[in-house]
Amino acid sequence: MEASAQKPAVSSQRTRSEHRLAWMLCAPAVLAMLAVTAYPIGYAIVLSVQQIDLRFPDEGGFVGLDNYLAVLGSELWWTDFFNTVFLMVTTVAIELVLGMAIALVMHRAIFGRGVVRTSVLIPYGIITVVAAFAWQFAFAPDTGFVNNLPLIADDMDWFGGRFSSFAVIIMAEVWKTTPFMALLLLAGLVTIDKGLYEAAKVDGASAWQRFTRITLPLMKPAILVALLFRTLDAFRVFDTIFIMTRGAQDTESVSILGFNQLISRLNLGLGSAVSVLIFICVFLIAFLFVKGFGTKLDEGRPGG
Amino acid sequence: MGRGSRDYALWSIGIALVLVFALLPVLWLISLSLKPPAAITDQSFIPTEFSLDNYKSLFEGGIDDSPFIKPLINSIGIALITTVISITLASFAAYAIARLEFPGKRLILAGALAIAMFPPISTVGPLFDMWRSLGLYDTWLGLIIPYLTFSLPLAIYVLVAFFREIPWDLEQAAQVDGATPSQAFRKVILPLAAPGVFTAAILVFIFAWNDFLFAISLTSSDASRTVPAALAFFTGESSFTQPTGSIAAAAVVVTVPIIVFVLFFQRRIVSGLTAGAVKG
Numbered sequence: 001m002e003a004s005a006q007k008p009a010v011s012s013q014r015t016r017s018e019h020r021l022a023w024m025l026c027a028p029a030v031l032a033m034l035a036v037t038a039y040p041i042g043y044a045i046v047l048s049v050q051q052i053d054l055r056f057p058d059e060g061g062f063v064g065l066d067n068y069l070a071v072l073g074s075e076l077w078w079t080d081f082f083n084t085v086f087l088m089v090t091t092v093a094i095e096l097v098l099g100m101a102i103a104l105v106m107h108r109a110i111f112g113r114g115v116v117r118t119s120v121l122i123p124y125g126i127i128t129v130v131a132a133f134a135w136q137f138a139f140a141p142d143t144g145f146v147n148n149l150p151l152i153a154d155d156m157d158w159f160g161g162r163f164s165s166f167a168v169i170i171m172a173e174v175w176k177t178t179p180f181m182a183l184l185l186l187a188g189l190v191t192i193d194k195g196l197y198e199a200a201k202v203d204g205a206s207a208w209q210r211f212t213r214i215t216l217p218l219m220k221p222a223i224l225v226a227l228l229f230r231t232l233d234a235f236r237v238f239d240t241i242f243i244m245t246r247g248a249q250d251t252e253s254v255s256i257l258g259f260n261q262l263i264s265r266l267n268l269g270l271g272s273a274v275s276v277l278i279f280i281c282v283f284l285i286a287f288l289f290v291k292g293f294g295t296k297l298d299e300g301r302p303g304g
Numbered sequence: 305m306g307r308g309s310r311d312y313a314l315w316s317i318g319i320a321l322v323l324v325f326a327l328l329p330v331l332w333l334i335s336l337s338l339k340p341p342a343a344i345t346d347q348s349f350i351p352t353e354f355s356l357d358n359y360k361s362l363f364e365g366g367i368d369d370s371p372f373i374k375p376l377i378n379s380i381g382i383a384l385i386t387t388v389i390s391i392t393l394a395s396f397a398a399y400a401i402a403r404l405e406f407p408g409k410r411l412i413l414a415g416a417l418a419i420a421m422f423p424p425i426s427t428v429g430p431l432f433d434m435w436r437s438l439g440l441y442d443t444w445l446g447l448i449i450p451y452l453t454f455s456l457p458l459a460i461y462v463l464v465a466f467f468r469e470i471p472w473d474l475e476q477a478a479q480v481d482g483a484t485p486s487q488a489f490r491k492v493i494l495p496l497a498a499p500g501v502f503t504a505a506i507l508v509f510i511f512a513w514n515d516f517l518f519a520i521s522l523t524s525s526d527a528s529r530t531v532p533a534a535l536a537f538f539t540g541e542s543s544f545t546q547p548t549g550s551i552a553a554a555a556v557v558v559t560v561p562i563i564v565f566v567l568f569f570q571r572r573i574v575s576g577l578t579a580g581a582v583k584g
Contacts, residue, residue: 015405022406029397029456030412033419036453040430041422047429105318110311112319117574118567119326124577125566126330127514129532130555134329137336143548145332145349175329180577187578232421239516243536255425255517262429263521275426282423 041279047272054266067273076257077274084253087166088234091173095230096223098174099181106182107189120179128176132243135172162249169251172240177233181226188222189215224295231289232282254278330559336552344549358553372554374526375534379558382444382530383512386451390459390508391501393452398463403472413464416457424454428521435522442524450518455508462507462576466500503576506569513562531558 051063071077106116123131138144139158147154158164192215200210216223238255245251247260258278261271289295332349339346340355362372401409431450432441440446470493478488519533529537535554538547566573 018404019406022400022404023408025396025400025404026408026412029393029460030415032393032449032452033416033456036427036431036450037419037422040427040434043430043434044426047433102322105315105322109319110315112315116319116322118570119323121566121570121573122326122330122563124573125510125562126559127516127532127555129516129535130333130559131329133535133551133555134333137548137552138329138332140548142345143336143347145347148347175325179326183574183577229421232423236423236425238425239532242516242520255423258425259428259517259521262432268429268433272429275423275429278423279426282421286421 041276044272044275044279047268048276050269052268052272054268060269063269067269068277070270071273071277076252077254077277079250080252080254080257083166083251084235084237084255087170087173087237087253088231090166091170091177091234091237092227092230094170094174095178095181096227098178099185099226102178102182103185103189106186120182122179123176124179126176128239129243131176132172132240135168135175136244139168159245160249162251165245165249165251169237169240169244172244173234173237176240177230181230184226184229185219185222188219188226191222192218221296224289224293228286228289228295232285235282235285236278254281330563333552333555333559336548337556339549341549358549359557361550362553362557371534371538371550372531372557375529375531376558378444378526378528379513379530379532382447382451382528383509385444386448386455386512387505387509389448390452390455391463391505394456394459394463394504395497395501397456398460398467401460401464402467402470413460416460419453420457420461422454424450424517428517431518432521441522442528444528446522447515447518447528447530450522451512451515455511458511459504459508462504463500466503467497469500470496499572500576503569503572506565506573507576510562510566513558 048067049062049064051060051066053060102116102120106113106120109116136159139146141147141155141157146152146158147156156164158168196214196218197210200214205213236255237253238259241247241251241253241256242259247253247256252260254274255278258271258274261267261274263271265271335349335351336344337358338354338356339351340353340357343351343353346352363370367373397412400406401412427450431446435441435443435446440449472493474492474496475488478492479485483491514532515530516532516536519530520536523529523533526534531554535551538551538554
């Protein structure tokens with residue numbers, strides 16, 4: 001009688017101390033994560049409804065939504081927004097196809113699996129800025145070897161036009177981030193039961209049918225998670241454009257626009273409005289993936 | 305078997321394509337960096353003359369006048385300190401998440417995931433303003449703090465995935481066999497946890513090493529400018545020449561050690577990058 005009466009009290013005390021220990025262990029990491037995200041985004045919202053230009057420190061004050069109206073009413077924002085979405089859609093689409101091909105090569109390799117995995121990791125280990133320089137020098141009319149290749153005009157000025165610049169930017173981005181996509185897809189690929197393929201083979205399914213009827217449907221969760229992380233990452237594109245064109249020839253992305261307003265022009269009010277708008281876009285993309293496509297983030301992981 | 309040899313040929317082509325795809329820009333940078341300045345515009349993929357002038361120019365003038373030595377020290381120092389702190393904090397949190405039941409666990413994981421998706425540009429303006437008034441602008445700490453924030457989700461997810469695989473019962477078994485709790489932790493759990501911790505450390509280091517946005521926004525001098533930012537501000541002999549050769553040489557210096565490292569630990573990196581991708 002006594003023992004049974006005491007037991008719940010003891011165990012609830014134990015769970016309570018376990019909870020306390022768990023929170024003490026998590027608190028430093030949680031605080032460090034919030035310090036540079038929750039507080040600054042709140043501060044960005046505060047800055048975005050004021051007129052704050054560090055070059056004219058005496059002027060200022062609350063202006064309501066004026067900064068947002070100024071940004072959304074400007075042609076530059078919409079040009080940059082189009083550029084960002086265009087780059088995001090094309091790079092992620094190319095990466096998905098290429099990444100799937102590489103994942104299949106790695107998965108089904110008769111030999112040389114190690115060589116493929118090793119070479120695929122090289123772009124991952126390289127600084128994005130360094131990769132951007134490598135491709136820029138390769139396509140530059142003076143130093144580059146690309147214009148020396150057959151079928152390409154010797155005097156082609158890749159960075160002189162908008163869409164030729166985009167072509168080089170897309171190539172650099174695809175090169176840098178396809179490995180990540182390929183590895184995520186490979187992780188989904190290895191979970192598929194090999195017996196399914198054998199059974200389909202016996203039933204006379206072609207290789208293409210096996211891919212579209214077995215591989216793709218079973219990999220849908222892994223593909224969606226990989227797409228979500230790569231899409232959000234691609235929406236933030238900054239490094240490659242900054243190095244290659246600095247936004248010249250109308251190639252600016254929204255992140256470059258934010259940087260120019262905040263750091264180059266020191267216009268914290270307008271720049272913060274751009275920052276908050278980018279934050280809202282990212283939120284909407286994530287929302288679309290999770291609610292619209294049913295991406296299961298429990299199975300997900302943060303991007304590398 | 306004819307079919308078998310055709311398969312081999314197809315795979316060989318596939319593997320060769322992947323290799324060329326991955327290695328091309330790296331070989332191109334090495335080639336550029338070895339060209340003497342006069343031949344930098346010869347547009348050939350393979351250098352016809354070799355010189356180390358580009359490498360010498362990087363280190364000329366010693367620590368005070370070289371455009372490269374200080375950023376290199378900053379990059380290494382900032383990335384290492386970030387890695388140590390991030391892994392320490394993430395280990396505590398991951399241990400609690402993997403082993404203990406407590407309210408708010410899912411919230412922490414969801415929050416970490418949200419921060420992994422957070423656009424860094426949205427924090428640049430406020431941090432720029434805050435760091436200037438707090439005296440953190442253009443300091444190591446000013447970069448370490450944001451790197452810590454944005455690397456923690458990655459570190460926590462990788463560590464949780466690894467920690468869940470550890471047979472924690474062994475700790476109790478060791479204690480039953482007469483080991484003290486501290487012995488049981490050091491001799492049994494630590495060796496089991498080390499590979500996961502090491503993997504997470506590599507990924508965090510690469511993250512901090514790669515950053516460009518914070519590095520150009522929150523620094524203004526060699527006091528804290530890291531290599532990626534310094535490369536963007538490299539200047540040529542005159543304002544009309546682009547310092548292609550020096551940039552290529554600097555790029556090779558910061559790339560080759562990382563590549564060797566990545567290749568050496570490729571298995572760990574692959575398992576870390578895909579940790580939790582299949583099952584959270």
